[in-house]
Amino acid sequence: MIMIGKPVSLSFFQQSTLDLAQALIGKLLVKETEQGVSSGWIVETEAYIGPGDRAAHSYGNRRTKRTEVMFGPPGYVYTYVMHTHCLVNVVSGEVGHPEAVLIRAVEPFEGVDLMYERRGKGKRITELTSGPGKLTKALGIVKGDYGRTFMEPPLYIAEGRVCDELVSGPRIGIENSGEARDYPWRFWEKGSPFVSK
Template identity: 75%
Template sequence: MLYRPLPLDFYQQSTLELSRALLGKLLVKETEEGVASGWIVETEAYIGPDDRAAHSFGNLRTKRTEVMFGPPGYVYTYVMHTHCLVNVVSGKKEHPEAVLIRAVEPYTGIDLMYDRRGKEKKEQELTNGPGKLTKALGITKDDYGLPCFSPPLYIAKGKEIADIETSVRIGIDNSGEARDYPWRFFVKGNRFVSKKR
């Protein structure tokens, strides 16, 4: 283990607080190919069951959302349009909430990221979106349910972020009033923050 994972009690804060607190932390994935990591620079909060944009809206409990009903600090992965996305389960047990990690700034294992994403990519294209960062770091659907506080997929201490911006979330236009909630958080001016379509 290269880095020291954040303790479990780090995840025991509200989902909106956690979404901010995750910025600047180091997302690490250890695989047989090597270790890749990146500083988290963009997150989105999903506060089911009252959030129409959340998979757990209306307390929807399925095989996919089951991990969200458990304690905070665990990995929720799912596939959307062939891309795997990674979330951190948040909120209290039986109240299914999560934080989507939308972008990271590459830190270690950058050659490995190029192998996975393509040698022709510009550096900022490696991880500037939720499906890009999982591919670059080697995060897959098989990481579903793993703890965020021990290898192979974990979040380690990072750097303090002074300038955090907020906006509405991206790509949830069909979610009624929830599309207007200002629950996207990102590091101001960071070039790895995803671009709005």
């Protein structure tokens, strides 16, 4: 396999979760499979700040088989299935502080034909990866990627492009999380047509 771009180093992930959620915008998310390589520029993320965040899976230090990877070092892959869709997160925070950043949307870069095969032919390109479940299906990211590191193939984050303007607002789909639903911990590239709807 030909590696697209150089994976970021561990030091990239060793920043606060809110900073990481913003720093991920513009980076390249790459997945290598037997069918080929597909990748996309990250254009939207959401931060989940662990035990004190009622919207986080690790709220109250909840430690389960599913959340176990979040209690380890940053830079690891946290995948889970919600409503039949696989979602992908970057583990953040220090060891023992279970935090994560959800990758919500990417702008397709390489392997677009492969993305159409996985998602269906009749879609506009802006619909291929404009949501956390859409992007994992398009890129071939699966629950089995859980526990990998984002610093080496087959699933990694590479240096990307500069994001001209970043905006923030409340996270999506967390209505039952009390005051946490209003935290402005969703970040996206202003004007990007690839952001989730």
